Amino acid sequence: MANSKFEYVKHFEQPDVLLPNTWIVVRLDGRGFTKFANKYEFAKPNDRRALDLMNAAAKAVMTELPDITIAYGISDEYSFVFHKTCTLFERRASKIVTTIVSTFTAYYIFYWSTYFPERPLSPPLPSFDGRAVCYPSVQNLRDYMSWRQADCHINNLYNTTFWALIQKGGMEAPAAEKLLSGTLAADKNEILWSRFGINYNNEPEIYKKGSVVLRDYELVEPSSQKTAANEVDNIAEPVQQSKTQAEKEKKLRNKAQVTIQHLDIIKDEFWDRRPWLLSNKPGKPSKAT
Amino acid sequence: MANSKFEYVKHFEQPDVLLPNTWIVVRLDGRGFTKFANKYEFAKPNDRRALDLMNAAAKAVMTELPDITIAYGISDEYSFVFHKTCTLFERRASKIVTTIVSTFTAYYIFYWSTYFPERPLSPPLPSFDGRAVCYPSVQNLRDYMSWRQADCHINNLYNTTFWALIQKGGMEAPAAEKLLSGTLAADKNEILWSRFGINYNNEPEIYKKGSVVLRDYELVEPSSQKTAANEVDNIAEPVQQSKTQAEKEKKLRNKAQVTIQHLDIIKDEFWDRRPWLLSNKPGKPSKAT
């Protein structure tokens, strides 16, 4: 049963290398999570256990794949960012995306019982799809991250108001929807405050800001962020490091704790104080950890 | 926090639609499974529990995604085949591949404790990567399947002999490797028989043939396979069905049991007797089930 006469089928595999020197973002999303959330009676508008489970899975992904520089999650989606100089799997799109999605799924299932001890999983199981997108410049990457966090804010303000109207205001869903149609952010804040005494600003940061996963180094004094971004845009190709230097950086990276925070990632300050996110050079060990 | 100024980043997403009217094969592979198999002390050369777990995950994938017409697995890899007329997810490669890989991973983790009750999983968890390949004709698809099954045979004969030399013959790995270097199939059969009294033909089918997952309909009398393949190659685009017809087919498909078998899929007979695999039209309900 010689195999050689069949091997020509390998030539049908087509390369899918992502353009070098661009930031790679892999975003995954829960498949059919509206139905899934109903099955397990997720709390509305936010289920803290479900978010903590997403974050635990993302943290595990980031720990297993040190090439990821930052991840950001809201609701049932998570974005993982690879530095533009990353050469993991020769930048093959399928390999990168499926590895992230599979690892994330594995931990989501594995940790389920930790976060939902009283609700054992049963088929059909939760699963995720994903895709990779390339962003050429720091500005494009930051705009992507800002886009997701702005989306988080818009959705959460809407959902918080919508579910307050239903849960506390006794409204039916269609009526709540109609009432909110066309309202601005200020209107929703006003509804929350005047009808339910809720100050949106006091809502938990994890709901308002989403979750950022990053390696924790010592924050630096904010300097000119523009300069930092430009230095990064100027990187033309992966730096050839000495083995000693590569080893040293690897150690620093492994020592750094992967933490989950709920911060504003739209403003410059976030990036200014964490230059390692854009430079890909590990910072000083954080004293806090 | 208007989102509109960031939304331009969506334009960086590039389409990845797979060529219409081609068979889509998604193959997934265990990541770092040599190390993983050692950690959980998988039996050599084949661990029946590990294969059964792979098969259980594949069967679940096929049950959740009725668009899959056949799947074939060996060792830590599995190939899933979508009919050439399939329009699932508008044939977007990332969506198709990540859905398969994520669903497979979810069930692999979920069923782990069923097959390895005495060996609880611990991080780092098993995960899989995958890719999609398009095959234009029935012959190309069958050659792909034959390639995988021929590989199964070649690897299993080698591994069976190699591990017999070590486990029963007391050899060290390098010596066994050296002894087998350059041997033909007949030589390995001879070694197994003369040294260890093992008749390779009597080895379990699951090891020699791998595992086929398919919907079980009544087998038909073999007619001219060529004709069947040609009728399928002649299909130029997805058939427009009446709703009634589509519903009827869906019911038949759902009623059919997804079974795991260990058969020769290289020979015409396998395909001749199961015309639904190539035609995508459900057969008659199997009496056996």
Add this chain to the structure above:
Amino acid sequence: MANSKFEYVKHFEQPDVLLPNTWIVVRLDGRGFTKFANKYEFAKPNDRRALDLMNAAAKAVMTELPDITIAYGISDEYSFVFHKTCTLFERRASKIVTTIVSTFTAYYIFYWSTYFPERPLSPPLPSFDGRAVCYPSVQNLRDYMSWRQADCHINNLYNTTFWALIQKGGMEAPAAEKLLSGTLAADKNEILWSRFGINYNNEPEIYKKGSVVLRDYELVEPSSQKTAANEVDNIAEPVQQSKTQAEKEKKLRNKAQVTIQHLDIIKDEFWDRRPWLLSNKPGKPSKAT
């Protein structure tokens, strides 16, 4: 001035290999030919010299690139078909498309003065753009060809009627357009006949059918076309030929005259009688040539 430090830029070139075992169609179109036709006062609705020039350029392309099996042209567009087993330029899309477009353009400019001796070209010069599309099966390819010829018919019937109304009926363009809006083929035939005594069937074949460019071998007695198409769909990969056989075929191909004809390419008969178009095996030398 060592070049090595810049050579990394080569890694940004991305592969663009077309899926094996699929028919490659390269279609080119004149850029801004409405304006160009006005500048050189092309006759309406068809300019015979302009079509002859297109055909001369296509014939030259086909003569220079023996891998092309058939070409079909209407108006300012031309489609070139490569057999599904073709391995020209390793099937790199850019290389194939630009070679066709460049060669076509070169002959279009070169032969211009032959067909328009009294109208010398002046900048801006005519140019063409193009793209490659893959078709997996014979039926898909034939449907592509039929699509173009049906388009030729529909456009030519419309244009013939439209320009008769203007040139012979003294109508203004908007009035003619309005009159034709919503009419069927039969209506247009009727207008041509009753108003202008034109029997559309007697219009020149080149206008009604477009132009087919092919190598001329002896026509065969029509047999079962289905069989022929199926044999071709069954080809799984490029045949490995002996050098002698390859040389023999090359000679036959070079001896065959490239001819331009105006035939129905939608019906089976066209393909039945010219099996070399689908089989890629040269036929017997034509007696006519």
Add this chain to the structure above:
Amino acid sequence: MANSKFEYVKHFEQPDVLLPNTWIVVRLDGRGFTKFANKYEFAKPNDRRALDLMNAAAKAVMTELPDITIAYGISDEYSFVFHKTCTLFERRASKIVTTIVSTFTAYYIFYWSTYFPERPLSPPLPSFDGRAVCYPSVQNLRDYMSWRQADCHINNLYNTTFWALIQKGGMEAPAAEKLLSGTLAADKNEILWSRFGINYNNEPEIYKKGSVVLRDYELVEPSSQKTAANEVDNIAEPVQQSKTQAEKEKKLRNKAQVTIQHLDIIKDEFWDRRPWLLSNKPGKPSKAT
């Protein structure tokens, strides 16, 4: 002859949009130009008429396509650069590449008789192939340009020495090749000088530097180039201009003369003094023109 049943074939066309916010470089090359150069007895090592013809064609391309910001040519190849914010043809690769290649070919054939009046063209005609490559950052683009110019230098020094050995030294080609094998630039300079009294530095700039095609505005005083490049890398998406502003820039661009120069494009100075190349904002009209 309704066309609708064939129109499904349009779905086989696959999108080929180039990643936004990256520099697009289209490089074309003469096909089989060694043979072609022999047929028309091009002078060795450089044929001035042939280079002038290449440059005339490139200048015409740039005049017809104002989206091109700079072009660079050596021997029988030419690279055309589109600014990273360019949205021509929605950045479809095939459309961009074939338009460039076709327009270039058209002018090459058209202007042939101007540069080779005594050598009329005859089939087979010269033609070109081409491809598009994306470069994410200014540094990548500049490194691409530097790569081509360094190649020009290396090839020209080699060819000048090689042909001097043959034409003036009476050597056979294999002997000259052997003599030059393994030599450094200094060695070749020395051979030219000591054997033939040729000072390589005095060779014509067009041979040593290649040809740059650009729109000619007033040169600016060199400021910090880094800043300029960074400002350009910071551009995240095409600027939304007012119609008045767009019109104004268009006029300035059209007024600017397209010139051919032979300059060092590796050094910063070239880019510093011509900020419009990277910024895509037209400069002040050049006094010289």
